[in-house]
Amino acid sequence: MEIKPEKKEKFYSLPVEDIIQKYRTSYDGLSSTQVRRLQMEYGENKLSAGHHKTYLEMFIEQFKDFMIIVLLAAALIAGLIAHEWTDAVIILAVVILNAIFGVFQESKAENAIEALKNMATPKARVKRDGDIQEIDSTDLVPGDIVVLEAGDIVPADLRLYETSTLKIEESSLTGESIPVQKLGTTITEPNVALGDQKDMAFSGTNVTFGRGTGIVVSTGMNTEIGQIASMISENDDTTTPLQRNLSQLGKVLTYIILAISALIFLIGMVKNDANWIDMLIVAISIAVAAIPEGLPAIVTIILALGTQKLSKRNAIIRKLPAVETLGSTDIIGSDKTGTLTLNQMTVEKVYTDRQLLDSDVGLDQQDMTLRIMNFANDSQIQADGTLLGDPTETALIKFGQKNDFFIQDELKITPRVNDLPFDSDRKMMTSINQFGDNAYLVMTKGAPDEILKRCNQYLQGNELHDLTEEDQKDILDVNNDLAKQALRVLGFAYKVIDEMPSPINSDTIENDLVFAGMVGMIDPERPEAKAAVAEAKQAGIRTIMITGDHQVTAQAIATRLGIISENANEAVISGSQLSQMSDEELDQNVEQYSVYARVNPADKVRIVKAWQSKNKVVAMTGDGVNDAPALKAADIGIGMGINGTEVSKNASDMVLADDNFATIVHAIKEGRKVFANIQKSIQYLMSANLGEVLTLFVLTIMGWDILAPVQLLWINLVTDTFPAIALGVEPTEKGIMKEKPRGRNSTFFSGGVFPAIIYQGIIEGLITLGVYYWALNFPVHTDYAMIHHDAQTMAYVTLGLIQLFHAFNVKSFSKSIFQQNIFANKTFNWAIVVSLILLGVTILVPGFNQMFHVTQLNLSQWGVVVLGGILMVVIVEFVKLFQRVFSRKGN
Ligand code: ATP
Numbered sequence: 043m044e045i046k047p048e049k050k051e052k053f054y055s056l057p058v059e060d061i062i063q064k065y066r067t068s069y070d071g072l073s074s075t076q077v078r079r080l081q082m083e084y085g086e087n088k089l090s091a092g093h094h095k096t097y098l099e100m101f102i103e104q105f106k107d108f109m110i111i112v113l114l115a116a117a118l119i120a121g122l123i124a125h126e127w128t129d130a131v132i133i134l135a136v137v138i139l140n141a142i143f144g145v146f147q148e149s150k151a152e153n154a155i156e157a158l159k160n161m162a163t164p165k166a167r168v169k170r171d172g173d174i175q176e177i178d179s180t181d182l183v184p185g186d187i188v189v190l191e192a193g194d195i196v197p198a199d200l201r202l203y204e205t206s207t208l209k210i211e212e213s214s215l216t217g218e219s220i221p222v223q224k225l226g227t228t229i230t231e232p233n234v235a236l237g238d239q240k241d242m243a244f245s246g247t248n249v250t251f252g253r254g255t256g257i258v259v260s261t262g263m264n265t266e267i268g269q270i271a272s273m274i275s276e277n278d279d280t281t282t283p284l285q286r287n288l289s290q291l292g293k294v295l296t297y298i299i300l301a302i303s304a305l306i307f308l309i310g311m312v313k314n315d316a317n318w319i320d321m322l323i324v325a326i327s328i329a330v331a332a333i334p335e336g337l338p339a340i341v342t343i344i345l346a347l348g349t350q351k352l353s354k355r356n357a358i359i360r361k362l363p364a365v366e367t368l369g370s371t372d373i374i375g376s377d378k379t380g381t382l383t384l385n386q387m388t389v390e391k392v393y394t395d396r397q398l399l400d401s402d403v404g405l406d407q408q409d410m411t412l413r414i415m416n417f418a419n420d421s422q423i424q425a426d427g428t429l430l431g432d433p434t435e436t437a438l439i440k441f442g443q444k445n446d447f448f449i450q451d452e453l454k455i456t457p458r459v460n461d462l463p464f465d466s467d468r469k470m471m472t473s474i475n476q477f478g479d480n481a482y483l484v485m486t487k488g489a490p491d492e493i494l495k496r497c498n499q500y501l502q503g504n505e506l507h508d509l510t511e512e513d514q515k516d517i518l519d520v521n522n523d524l525a526k527q528a529l530r531v532l533g534f535a536y537k538v539i540d541e542m543p544s545p546i547n548s549d550t551i552e553n554d555l556v557f558a559g560m561v562g563m564i565d566p567e568r569p570e571a572k573a574a575v576a577e578a579k580q581a582g583i584r585t586i587m588i589t590g591d592h593q594v595t596a597q598a599i600a601t602r603l604g605i606i607s608e609n610a611n612e613a614v615i616s617g618s619q620l621s622q623m624s625d626e627e628l629d630q631n632v633e634q635y636s637v638y639a640r641v642n643p644a645d646k647v648r649i650v651k652a653w654q655s656k657n658k659v660v661a662m663t664g665d666g667v668n669d670a671p672a673l674k675a676a677d678i679g680i681g682m683g684i685n686g687t688e689v690s691k692n693a694s695d696m697v698l699a700d701d702n703f704a705t706i707v708h709a710i711k712e713g714r715k716v717f718a719n720i721q722k723s724i725q726y727l728m729s730a731n732l733g734e735v736l737t738l739f740v741l742t743i744m745g746w747d748i749l750a751p752v753q754l755l756w757i758n759l760v761t762d763t764f765p766a767i768a769l770g771v772e773p774t775e776k777g778i779m780k781e782k783p784r785g786r787n788s789t790f791f792s793g794g795v796f797p798a799i800i801y802q803g804i805i806e807g808l809i810t811l812g813v814y815y816w817a818l819n820f821p822v823h824t825d826y827a828m829i830h831h832d833a834q835t836m837a838y839v840t841l842g843l844i845q846l847f848h849a850f851n852v853k854s855f856s857k858s859i860f861q862q863n864i865f866a867n868k869t870f871n872w873a874i875v876v877s878l879i880l881l882g883v884t885i886l887v888p889g890f891n892q893m894f895h896v897t898q899l900n901l902s903q904w905g906v907v908v909l910g911g912i913l914m915v916v917i918v919e920f921v922k923l924f925q926r927v928f929s930r931k932g933n
Contacts, residue, residue, distance in 0.1 A: 053259045054229045054239040058203040061257050065185030071169035072185050080183035087182040087198055087261035089268055100148050104141035108296075113137055116326040116751070124319045128893050132752040140336075140759045147339045147767075150346065164688045166197035169255075174422050174430060186258040190249050192463060193667035193687020199265045200243040200256030202226050206461055207252035207547070212237065214246050215266055221250045236266065248689045250667050252463050282345065282363040284790055288724075289338050296333050302735060303329040306742045313745060324738075327751035331758040332735045336766075340723050341790075344770035348716035356699040357709035358683065364695035367677050368713025371583055372658035372783045374706055375649060375676070378589035378596060379530070380433075380685050381663050381703045382571050382603060387437035387563040390529055393520055394559035396502050401561075405445045410501055411559030414534035416442040416449040417458070418473040418485040423450055432464075434532070437563055438487075456483065460546055466590050466666055467642050468492065472552055480540045486552055489592065489640070490521045490533030490560050497535050500557040509557060521560060525594030528602065529562035567603055574704035575604045582782035583710065585703075586636050588646055588662075593639035600637045610636075617641040620648070628652045646672035657786050661706065663698075664690050680706060715774040717784070718855075721795050722769040725802070726852045730762055730845050732803025737810045737841065746814065747830040750895040753838040756884060761842055761877040765849040768873035773866055775854055794855065794925075802851075805917050806844050813840045813910045822900055835885070835896040836907050842881040843911035846874055851918040856925055859915065 121130030179197035209221040245265035307325035394411035421431035464471035470488020535555035543550035662676035670693035673679030681694030817833035
């Protein structure tokens, strides 16, 4: 059902002049004073965000966790039935502390995700005070004049009044995925459905082709999309596949641990004849201690912190899973222009009159090549002379100015009456200008090979000649020579017509042209790109260049950047060769190619799929509207913040704020670090849990004093949490970019983490039990109960200390703690100090020690306890040493 706003005006049937008057605007746009007033009146142009949870709501939600409910029940039993009020209060305090941590983690993660959203504000091109400006689309007001281009997301509801082959895909509103041809002429029928309002452009829809201009008629929640509430619901991108995998594992673990707890309960009851309430509380504490309920939250927080780091390095994450996937990237498919190169074009060579010239040789203002490059050009010249637009085009305007050719003046005599905008499938664009009553000049510029296909004559010495195959070959040879020098080559052609064909499209216009000339433009490589390609290579990541540019230019630049070696012709393939290959053939041969030239955006999808069929994780860049499918198909779609279209940014998982290839490699490095740090947290927490369960299990079987529930809960829910989070912000380990990618199917437990959890958990348990055993055999007291009480205290302190020591072990999976700067992570140092204090308070502060059921230890007992902690480091150091020696031998 379509929800219609009440009394919404039928803007589509109002004459444009009426709308102009209604909003007191003009074709030159609003004035800045008007804009300020209207912004006050209408507010920001954005859809109001969904409901934000308050802290209280978040807090209450923490108590919905099954284990927490069980714990609360335990507190109740302890208090009401067993009259252990101190236990009840402490359990309650632990639960509340845990909930506060939960809220802290959740809000931190949410803030980070919110910040990301704000960073990706879409832009709009608007005419104000007579000038075209690029502004945040949130600043638009009704009455603004907006210019649309292929690749834009329509920023507000617009009444169009000028269009050039404008097509808009409106599936988000109408469900219709075929783009609609839009027109600037007023619709006269009285009642027209949304999909047929061809003189309107609606907020949130995608411009797929052409150009258009319109007046903003509604913004924000007043737009059509704003009226459809369900569209606003945010998609749930906040959990990652590995996180889901982890919570699934968590569920299985929960059942296993519940079974173990039940077993401990039974053994305690039957064998040790314990009080059932005490035993029940112990069993519940074990379950709470061992079930890794906090892990998914810790993973989210580490991922979210990762996104903040990344954004500081110009990589803006739009979807959280990208952080996780980044680290596993095997292949980077990158565009050339603007990503590997600077997209700062300068004309170096001109080929006109069938002669190749240096760019500093002055050209005659009547030179046809010079004229076409300026006329068939969409750059905007601002009042102050600055140039706005595609660098390829502005370079040509600058070249014109250098030769005293000023297009603004020329357009007054020969105005543009129509055009066919550029698209990367045709690889050309055309301007049609009028120079007499029935005389039009069609001027086309584009890829020379494509242009030549549409020419049958050439211009030399003001005369037209037939274009023979020989001539074509000569011209293409010049093109090749220029391309070999890594120049980007554009060709120019024209024709004169006396009648406008109908319809006006590429087939009716871009044919029977006269070839005029070419230019070769230099677009320097980004200085840091070569090093980044090399760094990626060392990390086992392959860089592939995919470009619309000419094969020879692409090869020359790829060689300079180290993507391919000198004369590696077999690694280069053109779009036309690619189109002759079946998908199966491409799958088989994909590893051979590193450079794809003159490809269409649709080919990118095939390349992504071919690599994915080899089980590789593919990151792919894209900037144009047609790149959106490839960006979606890739494991990580990478959009361009500066030169990318809004549609492509919207389809990507990550946007580069600086369009720079090197940023991708940095981001992968950061992604690897984040993944490694998550593994550290998991390894730390899970080995601790295992150690605890093991200790308790054996103590129960032996019939010894089990750790008090409050002791267990304190270690597990309070002191462990800080080091676990702090491990998530460990600095990047050296050599992280010397390892191979971890593989598509890896999980947080891959790379030896699972066995590490097991053996380290067992050692933690054994040391704790060892200390308990020592206390029994070298008692300070004579009283049996006191001896056990001491032993229990020592086991508690040992377990706590071991974990703080073990946190240092976990900092590197294979490196010794002596091979690293173990105090480099300030957060970690503080976490250890805080945890140490929290542990110390329960033992050393009078009053607390009673609540926590601990005795006073003497010096030798302290000595043993600390030795236990140190032993944990010594043993793990030995294991790491063996691993290092073993892996060196294995290599
Ligand atoms: P990449 O795909 O690496 O970004 P690219 O910019 O060359 O490279 P496209 O934008 O698809 O890729 O352009 C393809 C070809 O179309 C270019 O090589 C050039 O010959 C031609 N071309 C590019 N921009 C224009 C333009 N504004 N007008 C006319 N032709 C153009």
